[in-house]
Amino acid sequence: MAIHPSAIVDPKAELDSSVEVGPYSIIGPNVKIGARTKVGPHVVIEGHTTIGEDNHIFQFASLGAMPQDKKYAGEETKLEIGDRNTIREFCTFNLGTAQDVGVTRLGNDNWIMAYVHLAHDCQVGNHTIFANSAQLAGHVHIGDWVILGGFTLIHQFCRIGDHAMTGFGAKISQDISPFVMASGTPTTAYGINAEGLRRRGFSPDQITGIKRAYKTVYRSGLTLEEAKTKLLEEAAASPESAKYIEQMHTFISEAQRGLLR
Numbered sequence: 405m406a407i408h409p410s411a412i413v414d415p416k417a418e419l420d421s422s423v424e425v426g427p428y429s430i431i432g433p434n435v436k437i438g439a440r441t442k443v444g445p446h447v448v449i450e451g452h453t454t455i456g457e458d459n460h461i462f463q464f465a466s467l468g469a470m471p472q473d474k475k476y477a478g479e480e481t482k483l484e485i486g487d488r489n490t491i492r493e494f495c496t497f498n499l500g501t502a503q504d505v506g507v508t509r510l511g512n513d514n515w516i517m518a519y520v521h522l523a524h525d526c527q528v529g530n531h532t533i534f535a536n537s538a539q540l541a542g543h544v545h546i547g548d549w550v551i552l553g554g555f556t557l558i559h560q561f562c563r564i565g566d567h568a569m570t571g572f573g574a575k576i577s578q579d580i581s582p583f584v585m586a587s588g589t590p591t592t593a594y595g596i597n598a599e600g601l602r603r604r605g606f607s608p609d610q611i612t613g614i615k616r617a618y619k620t621v622y623r624s625g626l627t628l629e630e631a632k633t634k635l636l637e638e639a640a641a642s643p644e645s646a647k648y649i650e651q652m653h654t655f656i657s658e659a660q661r662g663l664l665r
Contacts, residue, residue: 408445426463435468438487451499452480456487456512464494471498471524473542479506486512486530497522504543511548529566547582549604551597565655567604569597578664581621581652583614586664593622593664613638613645617652622665632656 405420407413408427416433419425423437426445431437435449438457443449447461451468461467468483470476481500484507485491495516500507504525510516511530520534523542532546535554540546544558547566552558556570559577564570568580571587571594580586583596596618601611617638621631632653639649656663 420457432468451483453483453485453499455485456489458488459485459491460489461491462493462495462518465491466494466496467491469496469498471501471542473501473503473524475503476501476524481524482507484508485510486514488512489514489516491516492518492520494519495521498524500525501542517554523560535572549600551600553587559661562661563655563659566651567597567600569600576664578662579655579659580664581618581655583648583652584618584622584664591664593618607644609642610645610648613642614648614652616642617645617649621652621656621663628656628663 432450453468529548541560565582
């Protein structure tokens with residue numbers, strides 16, 4: 405274990421023997437850190453925080469502080485971070501709250517740039533990229549392979565589906581369906597993330613099916629209920645892209661804050 409002499413690590417903290425901790429970092433008693441994770445200088449990790457293996461946490465990050473929620477009364481809530489994440493400078497990830505699942509989660513293989521905020525009870529999947537200063541309010545759910553442009557702001561309780569993407573300065577106050585790009589002022593749906601899907605191995609037929617589904621929901625003039633019915637018809641007629649069209653249908657059906665149009 406390589407812990408700089410100026411770092412303060414509580415004796416009760418559980419750190420794998422291969423963990424590195426940089427100068428002046430502070431690690432609290434209820435923190436667990438897995439193998440080969442690197443904690444840079446001037447990092448504060450507190451609360452009931454569990455961090456997996458092979459993460460790289462850069463200087464001045466604050467992980468596991470109490471939620472910025474006036475209802476918080478010191479309940480034993482958690483922050484869970486998976487494996488192989490890059491967490492850059494000045495990121496702030498808060499604990500969960502008793503009013504939700506009680507856990508803020510970041511999955512695996514995420515690239516989180518500087519000044520990103522994950523508020524209480526956010527649930528972030530795998531393989532995401534959050535550009536500088538993306539800000540998530542409480543209870544936000546982010547799927548896998550999502551890309552958030554710099555300075556994206558997401559309202560509490562919103563959901564962003566798998567493979568979705570936002571542009572610079574997007575302001576999100578409703579759910580974004582899987583595969584959809586959102587940008588502009590005001591922020592609206594703006595096609596599908598076709599290039600991202602190609603890079604991840606989606607076939608031309610699958611992308612065509614997803615694009616057709618997007619047009620059904622966002623460009624056809626149908627009501628949302630009519631569009632949902634047509635999506636199921638399209639899924640039945642397009643075996644290769646059926647599971648992705650059905651994924652959009654399920655996401656839309658479960659939207660709580662309405663769908664960004």
